[in-house]
Amino acid sequence: MGTHNQHTHNFTQQYEFSGKAKTWSLIAIVIGIVAIAYGFLLDPAENHVERTFANLLLMSYYFTCVCAAGAFFLALQYVSQAGWSAGLLRIPQAFAKVLPIAAVILIIICLSGLLTHNLYHHWNGEGLTVKGSPEYDPAIANKAAFLNVPFFTIRQVVFLGIYSIFAIALARFSNNEDLEGGLKNYKKSFKISAIFLVIFGFTTPIWAFDTIMSLEAHWFSTMFGWYNFAAMWVSGLCVITVTAILLKKAGYMNWLNDSHFHDLGKLVFAFSIFWTYVWFAQFLLIWYANMPEETVYFYKRWEPEYKLWFWVNIVINFVAPVLILMTRDAKRRTNTLLGVCILLLMGHWLDYYLMIMPGTVEEHPGFGVIEIGTALGFAGLFSFLMLGQLSRKPLVPKNHPFLEESLHHSI
């Protein structure tokens, strides 16, 4: 098809990380550091250290999840041999390259929370598993073979280490492809993506059980892993979409057209519904069976401190995207899509808030300097590291075998 091969795109285009983006990222990081320092040292509330730890866990988990979702996006595109996304693969690649740093931060926060008894105190406490001790808790003692500090640490390190290795490998193969051309690197990416998806699929639920569900160690739900996966995937897709839209608005990546954003919008729309589906699947079974050891989870979230947030969570993460992104035109209007994605990112912050806070600060949650500051700090850290990685390579994988298909993507 001779006439289709002409385009005017600049394939050596590189993102220049400077100016406003850099300044604001750094300002956000400073705000974050100040807010965390305030939370640890100055905040007058009695549980201020615990609350700061809960926020650090929330944001570092969110941060790691978004980066892991970038690696997952890459792997999914390679395994499905998708053509449409070839032109925007550098964005999730930048996420994937940040994953090791995010993983290290998450592990440090988990371990310091664990050792100072500010996090995971439901299963990590003096005498909880010692028979005859006044603190003895048989339910926790039965889980001690799985929930103990060394094994917990090993799992965190192994899982996050494996994800990071695969994420870096995928980015590296793509860079080699730029230099060498040919199909060799694509085939390698295909192979490791398939392996990665299997490992990721089986280990992320366990990772979510460890990092988040074990905050309330008496309670368990087998849906919880998928629920967290859905939240991770929606928020990852939202960040990819936001990054792509803002890059395009800043004059980069002019090969992305309406159809690319339409596809990203469809993914965000569909996986918001998927998130609701798993959220509701967990809720319905617990509500229906009505067993005290299970309903306690929702009982806590139905207390006055959380009840409003409980409903706002559903409205933001389900009702809003369904109503706003329903039509074809809404997904193609980048401003609408951008607004919905930012709303969903705040919604999933709230979702994690509702997962974490009742298990840590219990009936004394807060929303103030610590929450907003920590969130801003991690958002700044993410954009600083991610945009830094993005600026290192050209914005298009120029030897990707399906690139031509992506440039002419039309639906």
Place this chain on the structure above:
Amino acid sequence: MSNVKYILGHFEDPDDMMHGIDKLQENNIGIYDVYTPMPIHGIEDKLGYKRSRLPIAAFCFGLTGTITAISMIYYMLVYDWPMNIGGKPSLAMPDFVPITFELTVLFGAYGMMFTFFYANHFFPGRAPRVMDFRATDDRFVIAIDAKSNPYPDKIEDLLKEAGAVEVKHNERKYVSYE
């Protein structure tokens, strides 16, 4: 030539065919339809096709499904034969959600399917009819209504110029697989 109803231009290359469409449009010759063995990106816009109204039908069928499900469950479990299930109220909305969802999807999917079949004249016992057999195989075919477009020679010239390998003058609209 007065019996000719449709003029069909056969192309072997989709780019030539797109070129042919441009040529005809430049000369204000109305195109009746275009048949291709594979989807061609951007052809709907070029021919000025309106967006499909199937999503509207889907919404209506889905809504019918939702209403059917809720009224059915309400009649059965609340009005006609209320039962005590685990001490929950008769009108227990979370219970209703899965069935409502499933019936919405079922009605939406089947409704869309039957609407599509109806609009495309698919039903059992009906032999498919096409304007040209090879349009389902290896040829890209532009069909032009000969009655509303005078000067068939000019049309033939334009098609040939654009790279048509064959121009047919059909006296019947359709050929049938029967």
